[in-house]
Amino acid sequence: DTAVSQTPKYLVTQMGNDKSIKCEQNLGHDTMYWYKQDSKKFLKIMFSYNNKELIINETVPNRFSPKSPDKAHLNLHINSLELGDSAVYFCASSQLPGAVLYNSPLHFGNGTRLTVT
Amino acid sequence: RKEVEQDPGPFNVPEGATVAFNCTYSNSASQSFFWYRQDCRKEPKLLMSVYSSGNEDGRFTAQLNRASQYISLLIRDSKLSDSATYLCVVNGAGSQGNLIFGKGTKLSVKP
Numbered sequence A: 001d002t003a004v005s006q007t008p009k010y011l012v013t014q015m016g017n018d019k020s021i022k023c024e025q026n027l028g029h030d031t032m033y034w035y036k037q038d039s040k041k042f043l044k045i046m047f048s049y050n051n052k053e054l055i056i057n058e059t060v061p062n063r064f065s066p067k068s069p070d071k072a073h074l075n076l077h078i079n080s081l082e083l084g085d086s087a088v089y090f091c092a093s094s095q096l097p098g099a100v101l102y103n104s105p106l107h108f109g110n111g112t113r114l115t116v117t
Numbered sequence B: 001r002k003e004v005e006q007d008p009g010p011f012n013v014p015e016g017a018t019v020a021f022n023c024t025y026s027n028s029a030s031q032s033f034f035w036y037r038q039d040c041r042k043e044p045k046l047l048m049s050v051y052s053s054g055n056e057d058g059r060f061t062a063q064l065n066r067a068s069q070y071i072s073l074l075i076r077d078s079k080l081s082d083s084a085t086y087l088c089v090v091n092g093a094g095s096q097g098n099l100i101f102g103k104g105t106k107l108s109v110k111p
Helices: none
Strands: A004-007 A010-013 A019-025 A031-037 A043-050 A053-057 A064-070 A073-078 A087-094 A112-116 B004-006 B011-014 B019-025 B033-038 B044-049 B055-057 B060-065 B070-075 B084-091 B099-101 B105-110
Touching: A004 A087, A010 A019, A019 A031, A019 A087, A019 A112, A031 A073, A043 A064, A043 A073, A043 B099, A053 A064, A073 A087, B004 B084, B011 B019, B019 B084, B019 B105, B033 B060, B033 B070, B044 B055, B044 B060, B070 B084
Parallel strands: A010 A112, B011 B105
Antiparallel strands: A004 A019, A019 A073, A031 A043, A031 A087, A043 A053, A064 A073, A087 A112, B004 B019, B019 B070, B033 B044, B033 B084, B055 B060, B060 B070, B084 B099, B084 B105
16 A cells, blocks of 8 residues: 555553654655644644755754655654643645645655553 | 735534635735635635636636635535635745645535
């Protein structure tokens, strides 16, 4: 199946731990993203990579570090997890940066529900 | 003013009703506009793009008013399966034009 897939689907961990979320897309897209959806359902961009290069880095604590080994993968590593990091993290991809063209919509993964206790 | 504002709802309507959602955006330089749909505990999915002249896709009609920085979505003949949260999406400032999502309007269609 062509898709954006991310693992794990659920992640429960304690404060202070380090965790990673993996994302892969087989759509042949050049651009990948990480979005965070908090408890108020507000979906905010965190990072965007185009062909393995960082192009968007919103105001995110430097405990969050994205890694793109190739244009089909964008992983998210989080150090020293805090309670406020609890959210659903969505990986997404698009053919072009910013998905500004109408024929380049965002394709989202299923999300990773992170709970920090 | 928030970058993208929507009425959070919920809108509770009977099957067959017509329902309209509104959205305003703050960046007058925005060029790209979309409606996404998000089902409960699922990922957002593109519903339709919004073109300057307005556009229709089956029971869904999207309108854009650049002067008022206002976008709308009209759903005719609502189905139970239309129940979801509808997200207004606009490209933000900057050359990369990252997409800014509204908080969404929740629609519940009842039998």
